[in-house]
Amino acid sequence: MYEIKAVGARQIFDSRGNPTVECVIKTGFGRFKASVPSGASTGTREAVELRDGGKEFNGLGVSRAVQNVNEILSVVVKGRDCRRQKEIDSLLVKEDGTPNKSKLGANALLSVSLAAAKAGAAAENMELYDYISELSSRNPLMPVPALNIINGGKHAGNSLDFQEYQVLPVGFKSFKEAFSAGVEVFHQLKKNLEKNYGRSAINVGDEGGFAPQLRKVEEPIDEILKAVESVGYAKEMVIGLDVAASSFFMGGKYLIEKKSLGIVSMLEEYETLLKYYPIASIEDPFAESDYHAWEEIVKKLGKRVQILADDLTVSQEALVAEAIRRNRANALLLKVNQVGTLTEALESAALAHNSNWNVQVSHRSGETNGTFIADLAVGIGCGQIKSGAPCRGERLAKYNRLLEIEESSGALFAGRKAFKPK
Ligand code: 2PG
Ligand code: MG
Numbered sequence: 364m365y366e367i368k369a370v371g372a373r374q375i376f377d378s379r380g381n382p383t384v385e386c387v388i389k390t391g392f393g394r395f396k397a398s399v400p401s402g403a404s405t406g407t408r409e410a411v412e413l414r415d416g417g418k419e420f421n422g423l424g425v426s427r428a429v430q431n432v433n434e435i436l437s438v439v440v441k442g443r444d445c446r447r448q449k450e451i452d453s454l455l456v457k458e459d460g461t462p463n464k465s466k467l468g469a470n471a472l473l474s475v476s477l478a479a480a481k482a483g484a485a486a487e488n489m490e491l492y493d494y495i496s497e498l499s500s501r502n503p504l505m506p507v508p509a510l511n512i513i514n515g516g517k518h519a520g521n522s523l524d525f526q527e528y529q530v531l532p533v534g535f536k537s538f539k540e541a542f543s544a545g546v547e548v549f550h551q552l553k554k555n556l557e558k559n560y561g562r563s564a565i566n567v568g569d570e571g572g573f574a575p576q577l578r579k580v581e582e583p584i585d586e587i588l589k590a591v592e593s594v595g596y597a598k599e600m601v602i603g604l605d606v607a608a609s610s611f612f613m614g615g616k617y618l619i620e621k622k623s624l625g626i627v628s629m630l631e632e633y634e635t636l637l638k639y640y641p642i643a644s645i646e647d648p649f650a651e652s653d654y655h656a657w658e659e660i661v662k663k664l665g666k667r668v669q670i671l672a673d674d675l676t677v678s679q680e681a682l683v684a685e686a687i688r689r690n691r692a693n694a695l696l697l698k699v700n701q702v703g704t705l706t707e708a709l710e711s712a713a714l715a716h717n718s719n720w721n722v723q724v725s726h727r728s729g730e731t732n733g734t735f736i737a738d739l740a741v742g743i744g745c746g747q748i749k750s751g752a753p754c755r756g757e758r759l760a761k762y763n764r765l766l767e768i769e770e771s772s773g774a775l776f777a778g779r780k781a782f783k784p785k
Pocket of ligand 1: 401402404726728
């Protein structure tokens, strides 16, 4: 009755118009679909996205990954009980057999893994977030949205070195209130940017945030705080940054604002920012292999601010374990496609939670309209999600799903304490 009857995949296209994988699992009680996102500022140790190469779609086709689902993984999971997520995922991992999923592709594996979870939830007659909450033995919690309202780095055609400037609406009673207030800030920011910098300043980047032609690291923060103040939320909102420092780390130095900075100067930069601005979270403050720098920032600032590891740990348990042991961060960014199966992502999150790290569930800059991560964030009760700005359908799909979940679940809103380092 709960068995997987058929598995099929196809090539669809993500929010950047690049090919990606969509998988459909058929059971006796319905069809369950999941698709895979894709990053631009990727960590070098992420599980491998299998791409075709060649001329078509600039080499980004996924017909080989699709074929691997249709011809190999479908055979592996067919006939299995869709409620056995762990078993399904371990079969997928075993079939690939490589440490980084380079044989069949993490994109192929993940599409099957996520579709299976949806089938499993339906089999149990549960909402996906409740099902994930059971899988992870955590209570559902509504996350604070990290709204990336000014885009830079690899996500925009401007000169900002830092990749993401987020407003974090922490001081509210519900996700609905927090998100709505974030939307108001977004629109106020739009008005201000247009007035001060002209119409081109309100063009948006890959994650729906504005991409004004600003240069200095702190200018976007000033603009966001001005908008926050004028809509009256100065006490309720704080700032989050994704520096994505690997993307401007060259020859052992950080190239920002045309200056070449070492670790000590970068640390000073962060200390100054914390002194003048209400910053609650800094993601990837240093490059993925600049371990000593991560250790230094945790020593210096780790009690005051969330130091969020993305490229450093790429959602993989072994790397998370190492970062915990060496005290290189105090929070984990969780992206399912960096690791390739739901079970492995849940294990990384569990390790982080058990080690008193915070966890933030994250989209990728290339997204589909899938909403899996909204349920994931609620289900693992981590209290934080980033899904870009409140702009562009693939970003809103997740936030709108969270509005729906809040209504039906009655889960509490994480609020301010979500970002506090433990
Ligand atoms: C990041 C992400 C998502 P990308 O760096 O955290 O915001 O970007 O998907 O391009 O890696
Ligand atoms: Mg990042």
